Amino acid sequence: MKLSGAEILVECLKREGVDTIFGYPGGSVLQIYDAIFQQSHFKHYLVRHEQGALHAASGYARISGKCGVALVTSGPGATNAVTGLADALADSTPMVCFSGQVPSALIGNDAFQEADVVGITRSATKHNFLVKHVEDLALIIRQAFHIATTGRPGPVLIDIPKDISINICEFEWPEVVNMRSYQPVTQGHPGQIKKAVRAMLACQRPVIYSGGGIMNAVGSASLLRELSHALNAPVTNTLMGLGGIPYDDPHFLGMLGMHGTYEANMAVSHCDLLIAIGSRFDDRVTGKLEAFAPDATIIHVDIDPSSISKNIHAHLPIVGDVGVVLKQILEEIARKNGAPDAAALALWWEQIAEWRSVDSLHFEQLPDSPIRPQRVIQAVHEITHGNALVATDVGQHQMWAAQHYGFRKPHRWVTSGGLGTMGYGLPAGIGAQIASPGERVVVFTGDASIQMCIQELATMYQYRLPIVIIILNNAYMGMVRQWQEMFYESRYSQSYFDSLPDFVKLAEAYRGTGLKVDKIEQLDSVLEQAFAIDNGRFVLVDVAVSKEENVYPMVPAGAALNEMVLS
């Protein structure tokens, strides 16, 4: 079968099982867009800016567990995509991005809409390719999906010069992908598993610290819970790992790290065994490295060997897929038929109960006083019964959502953790809604973040995505302001907005519904109204929250986890 490069791309996506792609056309990808026009295997969603395409693909991937796919044109199309690639790399999101490139003969000539995209994206991707011959295209696409979705997942970019998309060759589908230089380990080393289980059964004060790896190893969340129950061990999640264990499971300590709970951070600081599973000891988690889990033996399970002993030395490293390794660990526990020291654990839980009683996330909402942002998150939890798919932007609202929404299951929470990309929320929410059309999607955002990708409201309208957007509007870049207050003597340099748009009118201009809440007594009724609207369009609720609220608890940058500021 003779096909053009563009037709090969379409055929390969079909065979990879792709049903959804996000993109934006342009000169170098016209041939590909023409092939897309003539097929019906997958749906293309048009965004309003390439950054949106990548974040939407990310939201889609995180909710569906599939590989996100994006398509952008050369030059500015591709450079606009870079933030989305870097975001996906930091958060290990499986994604394949196709970028158009100027014709092969013009590469290097400073041609119109030319950029060295392979060069620019090298450090923002897990891997990237420039296609030099149309005959190579099918294999490259196959390899790209393989690389993006296996091992530690991540974004892969394929740069396709325009002539490659036009050139014709015999199409051959590579049935298997075998790369001698890329063979991720999935099974944990049996000797290490034995040692780890011995440590788990011998310890007195265990903590399980799990992260986004639980999301990427589909199905591993139930194994995580099983392990926690088998060991009677408390579990704390990273920002990316929320939903790894149900928030209302008695073993759950909440999130750890900079804005983690008191009990999570104290437990990590005092444990004698830290079981890290699919988490990477990020600086926002560890605080001061020398004081992190100082008395603990550290077991670290991760698919990426370079994450192990990067920041914190792991005494018992286990390289492997966290789902596979968890299964191996549970089998070994069953085989040994051992049980942890019940008396020691009783004391440990007693201690944890004491830390819990500090109730570090507590806040009070007084009537006739400004709306507390935490209360807004809580109210949305109540009205959605904690069952919404939640996407966020970056900043204070993100931390409050992480602390107060409460997730029962994995793949319900989409946020930019590693790169911290403002502008992520709206497009990620779009991806989430498309991945799961029947479910309620809520985007928590701030008055600053939403303006970074606000053009995607048009995408929401175009595809009639009934997303509820909640702006926690404090008329500040809240997190910047908080740090300026705490560490720069309240010199609010450039963090104040005195020219915010009228978000209600803006929502209406984009053909959605805009609602406003100024007073606490309106909050519940307006939210009810927002969630009751059933016209297939997005609803934006602009909530004026107390302006100078800070996110607590907080471990100041560089401090130890047990040096938390509670309020």
Added chain:
Amino acid sequence: MRHTITVLVENEFGVLTRVAGLFSARGYNIESLNVAPIQDKTVSRMTIVTRGDERAIEQIKKQLNKLIPVIKVEDISHTVHLEREMLLVKVAACSDSYDALLALAESSGANIVTDHIDSHMIIELTGKAEQLDKFLLALTPYGIIAMTRTGPVGMRRDAKGFSLG
């Protein structure tokens, strides 16, 4: 501490940039880097000399392994190994200095590649880095016009190969 790392990579477009980019992006230093295909032309072998404590070197090895076209990585510093480097040096020559230069080259085991008695000669020397340093020092009084070094290549002394498997 100085470490010599050998790397097998797919012999493909851009792989050198990926390796070099990794070192600069993560703040590791490269003292020297040498790369050329091996007998199987689809594979290149690199010798990278770098400095760092054990932890940094461990990360460098892991990060190298993480690059998709990297097939195999070994730090040969802890093994019994040898390193050789090649030097080409162009030195000013005249009838007065000619014999002395010839003698110096011979005693150092260097080859004269080109000689123009009345203007310059080009000398080639392969050896350990220190040998090359010493030789260059000895040549300095004669007037070094230009020089280039390959940076070391290295391999283990034992019978073990460094193959794809």
